[in-house]
Amino acid sequence: MLHSILLERGWLALQPESFQQAVVAAGQILHFEGGETIFSVGDPPGGAYAILRGAAAIEIAPARDGPHFVHVSAPGAWLGEISFFTGEKRRITFRTVAAADLFFLPLDAMERLSKHDSEAMRRFAQITAQNVDTTFRKIEILLDPDPMRRIAGTLLQCRGEMKRGPIFLSQADLGRMANVSRNTVVRTLKEFSQRGWLRPGYARIEILEPSKLDRFNRKT
Secondary structure (H helix, E strand, O other): HHHHHHHHHHHHHHOOOHHHHHHHHHHHEEEOOOEEEEEOOOOOOEEEEEEEOOOOOEOOOOOOOEEEEEEEOOOOOEOOOOOOOOHHOOOOOOEEEEEEEEEEEEEEHHHHHHHHHHHHHHHHHHHHHHHHHHHHHHHHHOOOHHHHHHHHHHHHHOOOOOOOOOEEOHHHHHHHHHHHHHHHHHHHHHHHHHHHOOEOOOEEEEEEHHHHHHHHHHHH
16 A cells, blocks of 8 residues: 555654554545646645655755756655745745655644644654755765766665665756766766666666665765
């Protein structure tokens, strides 16, 4: 069942069983086709989403030269919770990059859960903490001077907690995320493929040997 992803990966899997059950009962599963926008920068406040199947991309829109494609979230990832804390408009754009099933927890449900559970606010804040950790890791990846390690680190981060299955990511988007040229992406993926670490395809990349890719990424 799709609900099992919530209890096996990511933020909700770390919570007490009673809270898990309350969250699952308060939300609903929504289906999106690939390329659909779930919410955009500037949209009114809304609830939180968890990816159950497929993948969704995060885009940011700074004052100039935006929007920028910055991350692909895999099953188990949660985001969109910031509006619960701030009551402000959406700060990012969230869209699917493949057909996806998402769990949606509305704002009013988050408010209700917080009124009945004194620890709920702290638990929801853990989503933000995890997403901040993701941002810090992304900064660390981009500060690496080696473009091949930036590509490896980006792929591993997008893989998240997935044990199997492809990362839904085009070579062009991978280049933007890792801040490298398209030619560098093509050349690096070819080398990683020849080593047996991954299998590239059309708008998808399957990681075959994550431990070997990780060792390469950690080399200095």
